[in-house]
Amino acid sequence: MKRTILLLLVLVINLFSQIKFDEYFTDKTLRFDYYNVGDANSQTIVFGELREEPFWGGPKKNLIELFNFGNFKYEVYDKASGKLIFSKGYSTLFAEWLTTPEAKKIKRAFSETVIFPYPKKEVVLKIFKRDRKNDFQLVYELEIDPSNPFIKKDKPNKYPAIKFLYNGNSSEKVDIVVIPEGYTKEEMEKFKKDLEKFVQSLFGSSPYKENKNNFNIWAVEAPSMESGTDIPRQNIWKNTIVNTSFYTFDTERYLMTEDNKTLRDLAGNVPYDLIYILVNTSKYGGGAIYNHYSVAASDNEHLEYLIVHEFGHGFAGLGDEYYTSQVSYEEFYPHDVEPWERNLTTLVDFDKKWKNLIDKETPIPTPATEEFKNKVGVFEGGGYVPKGVYRPMQDCTMKSRTVNNFCVVCKKTIQDVINFYCEK
Numbered sequence: 001m002k003r004t005i006l007l008l009l010v011l012v013i014n015l016f017s018q019i020k021f022d023e024y025f026t027d028k029t030l031r032f033d034y035y036n037v038g039d040a041n042s043q044t045i046v047f048g049e050l051r052e053e054p055f056w057g058g059p060k061k062n063l064i065e066l067f068n069f070g071n072f073k074y075e076v077y078d079k080a081s082g083k084l085i086f087s088k089g090y091s092t093l094f095a096e097w098l099t100t101p102e103a104k105k106i107k108r109a110f111s112e113t114v115i116f117p118y119p120k121k122e123v124v125l126k127i128f129k130r131d132r133k134n135d136f137q138l139v140y141e142l143e144i145d146p147s148n149p150f151i152k153k154d155k156p157n158k159y160p161a162i163k164f165l166y167n168g169n170s171s172e173k174v175d176i177v178v179i180p181e182g183y184t185k186e187e188m189e190k191f192k193k194d195l196e197k198f199v200q201s202l203f204g205s206s207p208y209k210e211n212k213n214n215f216n217i218w219a220v221e222a223p224s225m226e227s228g229t230d231i232p233r234q235n236i237w238k239n240t241i242v243n244t245s246f247y248t249f250d251t252e253r254y255l256m257t258e259d260n261k262t263l264r265d266l267a268g269n270v271p272y273d274l275i276y277i278l279v280n281t282s283k284y285g286g287g288a289i290y291n292h293y294s295v296a297a298s299d300n301e302h303l304e305y306l307i308v309h310e311f312g313h314g315f316a317g318l319g320d321e322y323y324t325s326q327v328s329y330e331e332f333y334p335h336d337v338e339p340w341e342r343n344l345t346t347l348v349d350f351d352k353k354w355k356n357l358i359d360k361e362t363p364i365p366t367p368a369t370e371e372f373k374n375k376v377g378v379f380e381g382g383g384y385v386p387k388g389v390y391r392p393m394q395d396c397t398m399k400s401r402t403v404n405n406f407c408v409v410c411k412k413t414i415q416d417v418i419n420f421y422c423e424k
Contacts, residue, residue, distance in 0.1 A: 021060040024078060024085045025117035029053040029268070030146070032125060033261060036094040036110045040103040043094075045127060045140040048111065050151040056117045057271030060171040061423045063087075063117075067416070069317035069340055070290050071095040072129050073136060074114045079122040079143065086116045090291035091317070093248075093256065095129075099332050100249050111260035112292075119146045134337050157222065157265035164195055165217035170271040174315075174421045177272040178219040179263065181295075182240045182280035185223040194278055194298040195219055201304040202311065205397065205404040207415045214422045218270040229255065229279050242266065242277060244295065246285055255285035255295050263293060273421055274315055288313035305401045312398055312406070316414045319344040321391040321399035323381035335388040342413045343398060344383050345390050354392050354409045368394050376408060 033048035063086045065073075070089030078085050094110035097103055114127070122145050128136040167173055178198060180191040195217075203212045226238040230245035233252070242263045248254040257263060257277065267275050275293040279285075282299035286306045294314035296306035312318040319333075319341035333339050338349040345353045350364075357376045358364065366377025376392055382399070383389035391399065396407040406414065 019063050019083075019085050021063065021117065024121070025056070025060075025119055027056050028118035029056050029115050030118045030144070030151070031113055031115045031264060031268070032142070032144075033111060033113050033264070034140070036092060036112055037107065038098075039105075039107045040098055043098070043129075043139075046109075047142070050144065050148070052118060052151055052153045053115075053268040054155075055170070055268070055271035057170045057175040057273050058117070059421055059423050060117075062420050065089055065420070067317070067420070069342075071340075072127060074116075074128070075126045076116050076119070077124040077126070078119075079124050085119075085123070088114070088116070088291065089317070090114070091289050092292065093258065093289055096289075097249060102249070110258060113260055113264050119144070121146070130340070132334070132337070134340060155268075157262060157269075159220050159222040159266065159269055161270045162192070162195070162219040162221060163216075163270075164219055165199060165212075165215065167213045167216055170216060172422055173214055173216045174418060175216045175218065175271050175273045176276055177267045177270050177274070178217065179242060179266050179275060179277045180219070180222060180224075180280070181242050181244050181257075181277050182224050182226070182228045182238060184225070184227050187227060187280065188221055188223060190280070191219075191221075191278070194280075197298070197303060198276070198278060198296075198307060201307040201403075204304060205308045205406065207406070207411050207418070208308070209404075211415070211418050214418055218272065220266050220269045222266050224280075227280055229281050231283065244277060244279055246283065248287065253285040254287050255279060255281075255297060256287045256289075257293075257295075274311075276311070276314070286310045290314060290317040302401055304403045305397065308403060308406075309397055309401075312410060312414070316410070316417045317341055318398050318410055318413060319383055321382040321396055323384060323386045323389070333383040333385070333389050339383065339389070343392055343396070343407070343409045345378065346388060347378070347390065350378070357392075357408060365390060 031051040035046040037044050065088045071091045073089040076086035125142045127140040129139045131137050183191040203209045222241050224240040228238045230237050232247045242257045243259040244257045246255050248256040277295045278298045281297045284300045286296040288294035288310040294310040335346050362377050364378045366372050378390045382391040392409040393407040397405045
């Protein structure tokens with residue numbers, strides 16, 4: 001049986017390795033903006049626009065993503081042959097909103113984006129969403145002709161770019177673009193200093209510190225009209241470049257934006273894999289959506305923690321391991337379904353998680369006692385609830401406000417994603 005699985009794996013790897021970038025793509029990006037519309041009972045995807053962007057920041061060899069992370073995924077097929085030539089998993093703010101009480105009362109529309117290398121020939125884009133059992137179901141399909149004259153080529157929100165840390169070709173590095181939020185034109189020098197703090201914070205924790213040479217850090221000098229960000233329950237409203245706000249989903253510390261189109265316009269000034277929004281505020285807050293964007297408050301005393309914790313979500317799809325929270329979600333992790341995040345389990349299908357890292361004498365579930373303080377186990381409490389969801393170790397940067405404290409499962413996940421982007 002093991003031999004059969006190994007042979008199948010080899011065949012899959014060989015199949016994907018046959019995808020030659022130059023045969024199917026050019027070194028630019030095709031961006032598809034769409035709207036996710038609906039409520040807790042029904043959702044639909046609505047066409048927005050197609051846009052050509054001048055850079056492709058992603059891998060050119062690892063075109064098929066095998067992690068199976070995210071609430072959504074998209075696949076791109078060569079129309080003529082039907083061959084899968086690109087895929088990627090991602091999550092959305094809309095999917096989070098669907099678990100809030102508000103989603104049972106009203107319908108809303110969220111702007112979202114998928115990007116892939118600009119195709120040379122006609123392609124078919126397919127978008128999939130996880131169902132109640134975490135299986136992917138096709139929810140949208142679009143045929144795209146790259147010669148379509150209505151694919152937009154103008155460059156909105158064009159600003160100077162900063163190559164802050166450069167270690168090599170974007171196709172072999174993880175490219176992060178940092179977007180300044182709530183920095184006025186007069187505060188651009190402050191943003192550059194905060195950018196230094198961002199880099200120091202990110203590479204202060206393992207496994208990022210050991211992989212610094214595998215990253216490129218870019219920034220876009222995009223000033224806001226006003227300094228700061230929105231704090232609705234204090235009646236504070238600021239005119240800022242990407243319209244971030246505290247109290248997202250009425251959770252005070254959740255600092256996010258729904259202005260996806262502006263954010264993507266700004267990011268498109270450079271080649272990028274990930275977007276990080278640095279918000280000019282001292283108020284504690286941040287957030288992240290896997291393969292969409294991460295956010296952190298630049299002047300908060302917990303900046304280093306915010307940087308690495310939120311990037312754990314946005315970059316590696318790690319779940320929150322804390323279980324005392326004021327979040328507004330309802331049944332975010334159903335207890336009869338195994339979470340897709342590698343660092344959480346409901347024990348429904350634990351064999352696919354970190355079971356192989358646990359000593360035989362360690363009980364499952366594992367008591368949170370001194371005996372197992374530094375051991376890998378199955379500790380109850382995670383995913384915002386005290387019961388039914390489990391984490392790998394008693395403490396981790398995904399659980400507490402600590403730095404350089406990722407557990408072995410989170411470290412391994414982060415390293416795997418780094419290796420994917422760097423084509424290792």
